[in-house]
Amino acid sequence: MGYHELIDIGVNLTHGRFDVDREAVIQRAMDAGVARMVLTGVTLTESSEALEMASSHTGVMVATAGVHPHHASEWTAQSTEALTALLAHPNAVAVGETGLDYCRDFSPRSAQRQAFEAQLAIAVESGYPAFLHQRDAEDDFLAILRDYRDQISAAVIHCFTGDRAFLHRCLDLDLHVGVTGWICDERRGSTLRESVPDIPDHRLMIETDAPFLLPRDMPEKPADRRNEPAFLPHVLESVARLRGQDPSRLAEFTATNSEAFFSL
Incomplete structure (x- = not known):
């Protein structure tokens, strides 16, 4: 079944793994029915790159701007002014990716909390x-x-x-929820499969988080x-199957949600 007007709300298209064939990746996405992509900003530099990339693909791409918790140690007194300037770009649609990641602790937790609060x-x-973004930091994430x-x-x-349980705590704060190919992993995705x-x-919105999180159950993997x-x-079909919904209907309302959320 073909779908049209899908919106991928999380694509790390500035990642080096796309350097060799980025334009072909974009074309394949459009051919698959992905009409628009929200590029993810994970550092100030990559946020700037994502915004400029979006400028070259008007109507197809927009971008977030922020500092991922992995890079929170890079946050300085000047970062607020720099990020605010990036958000003035016409293709900027959200602050982030920001949050807490206590799974890998690539930045000290105190630095993560500081950068998270500053970006909020x-x-x-x-x-x-x-x-x-949240990994293994539920209580601190929600408290902040x-x-x-x-x-x-x-x-x-x-x-x-x-x-x-965590989903309902998030819904109590009136959060939207982005679902990736994590749901396609019957091993580590079991709790997500139960909660979706x-x-x-x-x-509800859908995303790939490409180049990460290749769906594990794809019949033909690259x-x-x-x-x-x-x-x-x-991802769409996997989510629809677990929710007992028609994929075309899910495609329609997730796109509508994404358009409203990001003011597309």
């Missing part, structure tokens, strides 16, 4: 929605977010992997194991 404050000030949530226009927990039917239709936005229909 920028979301409040700018009026942009927040594009959020709760202090800002009422003043933030909207927020999505991207690449959600949690269980039903509980996501309200009007809060030899290099690289994920790409052309595989979003596979």
